Amino acid sequence: MRSLKTELIFILLGVLISIVYIFYPTPFMMTLFVFVAHPLFIFAMISFLLEVKKDLKDKEVL
Amino acid sequence: MFTETVQLVQVLGVVLVVADLILLLAIALKGGKVNTVVKRLAFPALIVLPILIAFLGNYHVFETSKKVKACMQCHVMKPFANDMLNDTSTTLAARHYQHNWIPKDQCYGCHKDYGLNGTLKAKLDGYRHLMRYITRTYVEPIQYRGEFQNANCLSCHQQTKAFESVEMHRPLSSQFADNSISCMNCHGRAHPSRQFRTPGHPHYKDLMSGPASSQHSEGNTEELKKFVESLPNN
Numbered sequence: 001m002r003s004l005k006t007e008l009i010f011i012l013l014g015v016l017i018s019i020v021y022i023f024y025p026t027p028f029m030m031t032l033f034v035f036v037a038h039p040l041f042i043f044a045m046i047s048f049l050l051e052v053k054k055d056l057k058d059k060e061v062l
Numbered sequence: 063m064f065t066e067t068v069q070l071v072q073v074l075g076v077v078l079v080v081a082d083l084i085l086l087l088a089i090a091l092k093g094g095k096v097n098t099v100v101k102r103l104a105f106p107a108l109i110v111l112p113i114l115i116a117f118l119g120n121y122h123v124f125e126t127s128k129k130v131k132a133c134m135q136c137h138v139m140k141p142f143a144n145d146m147l148n149d150t151s152t153t154l155a156a157r158h159y160q161h162n163w164i165p166k167d168q169c170y171g172c173h174k175d176y177g178l179n180g181t182l183k184a185k186l187d188g189y190r191h192l193m194r195y196i197t198r199t200y201v202e203p204i205q206y207r208g209e210f211q212n213a214n215c216l217s218c219h220q221q222t223k224a225f226e227s228v229e230m231h232r233p234l235s236s237q238f239a240d241n242s243i244s245c246m247n248c249h250g251r252a253h254p255s256r257q258f259r260t261p262g263h264p265h266y267k268d269l270m271s272g273p274a275s276s277q278h279s280e281g282n283t284e285e286l287k288k289f290v291e292s293l294p295n296n
Binding site: 003012014015016018022027030045 | 075082089108127
């Protein structure tokens with residue numbers, strides 16, 4: 001399995017945007033949460049799951 | 063109740079975010095090596111906790127966006143909200159607010175079309191408004207896109223004694239249902255007129271500065287009379 005650096009950074013950014021939005025629900029933060037944090041989460045999760053699938057295939061589990 | 067829910071969301075948010083940050087840090091400290099420990103930490107750090115945080119954030123979006131305070135945060139909505147909070151105003155929104163006819167979430171109460179479609183449409187419209195606001199691609203005074211549904215009024219008023227006792231309502235029931243006649247045709251403006259909300263208009267400054275300094279009485283009897291007289295007779 002390759003390094004998960006990109007996924008970590010994306011999730012970190014998404015999480016930070018989310019917590020700032022929860023405390024300061026301004027229009028700007030809501031936009032960041034809806035249109036930036038969500039794609040970051042989705043990209044990181046899909047990328048991680050694909051990597052897990054690849055890893056399991058390499059080990060002939062799948 | 064609202065404050066309690068928001069506080070609960072905030073506390074839960076902090077707990078989940080701190081937990082996720084600890085896991086992310088633990089993975090990062092392994093310096094890019096993916097061993098069994100990292101694999102075990104990665105699933106909660108990259109999947110479970112982010113899903114919970116996103117769910118919490120979305121719940122916060124849905125809950126806070128119903129509040130009048132949330133609507134007031136946008137510059138373009140200030141004239142509407144300030145007018146509603148102004149106890150000298152006689153617009154429909156102000157009368158509903160001042161008399162507590164809608165006990166909470168007053169903007170949402172009238173502007174969310176009923177049913178699941180209504181809720182979804184309100185949310186999609188909200189995102190569109192958000193993008194227009196953030197990208198500054200709007201022109202003041204803003205205009206209502208689409209058609210205000212009488213069903214939003216009727217869902218509270220229909221079948222009440224006050225509504226049924228007005229004889230004029232009876233022959234118009236089909237027109238109310240198909241929106242060919244608006245409740246506002248007889249009951250006056252819901253919000254300040256576009257003219258009042260235009261930058262540069264003498265009342266614009268009052269509407270923007272808050273209910274305490276609002277001296278105008280949009281929708282006063284004379285204006286209402288003029289408005290009703292200006293309506294076509296058919």
